[in-house]
């Protein structure tokens with residue numbers, strides 16, 4: 365299938381139009397027209413090879429909402445016209461203990477990333493959602509529930525599940541005391557989701573300036589982490605802290621805030637942190653954990669939860685030809701809180717019907 369998208373041809377190149385082919389449908393494949401694609405911080409990192417494993421050309425995008433335009437002969441769950449979604453992975457071995465438990469994100473053989481991955485059968489590079497069409501196995505395709513605003517749902521597929529999964533894993537529910545560090549794409553979803561689960565939510569920020577924003581998103585309060593008195597008063601008062609900061613930082617000020625058996629979950633930074641002291645860990649039986657996205661079943665559960673509770677990201681809609689400016693603004697954290705690309709702004713390739 366002929367299609368088109370936006371790709372970076374090298375770490376130094378801006379994203380530009382790139383025509384390519386999607387694979388012919390396998391028996392279990394769903395073909396979709398991409399309607400919306402969220403812009404994740406990792407898109408920027410991978411386009412610029414910040415993590416050192418990018419292959420070029422690279423077509424980013426793993427927060428994808430679309431409409432089914434064709435299905436393979438063995439597809440059972442989806443029909444032409446259905447609204448569907450795809451997140452950060454498009455395949456896994458489907459056979460290991462983790463895959464069998466529905467934890468495909470933890471597949472022993474590694475899951476296949478939606479872009480900058482390799483197809484498990486052909487070893488061809490995977491291209492993401494900054495494109496007109498996508499072909500994905502139905503096993504890695506999610507259903508967008510009726511009632512979920514299609515134009516806002518895309519960021520749920522990465523930012524949403526990345527914060528929903530640890531909240532569920534560590535048992536957050538009514539009355540849980542949840543802290544959120546960082547109020548970007550991930551952080552703002554953590555606040556909304558934790559509040560919708562009935563938790564008491566505190567945003568932690570270096571300055572008091574974000575208090576009104578935090579409350580508008582559903583937080584109960586803002587804790588100013590540069591205020592030693594306020595931090596001392598907040599000791600032992602959290603069950604879970606979701607740390608969404610996407611760069612190297614110091615977690616030591618936050619560890620004493622956890623109650624006994626409390627957990628600080630890192631979902632933002634991929635790489636080193638400033639050296640943590642084990643003192644608060646041992647003395648309070650506290651934990652530092654990490655968590656990557658979520659499995660397919662849990663991602664569907666999250667979409668259904670958001671449809672039921674009305675949780676949606678705050679998005680800023682852009683055209684595909686604004687993507688390079690959007691990357692620059694993302695670098696300055698100048699977005700509230702997620703860019704979404706309206707894929708109608710990307711013309712279909714010559715000789716195809718969109």
Ligand SMILES: [Zn+2]
Pocket residue numbers: 404405406407426452522523
């Ligand atoms: Zn992402």
Ligand SMILES: [Zn+2]
Pocket residue numbers: 456457458459460461462463464470471472473474
């Ligand atoms: Zn597996």
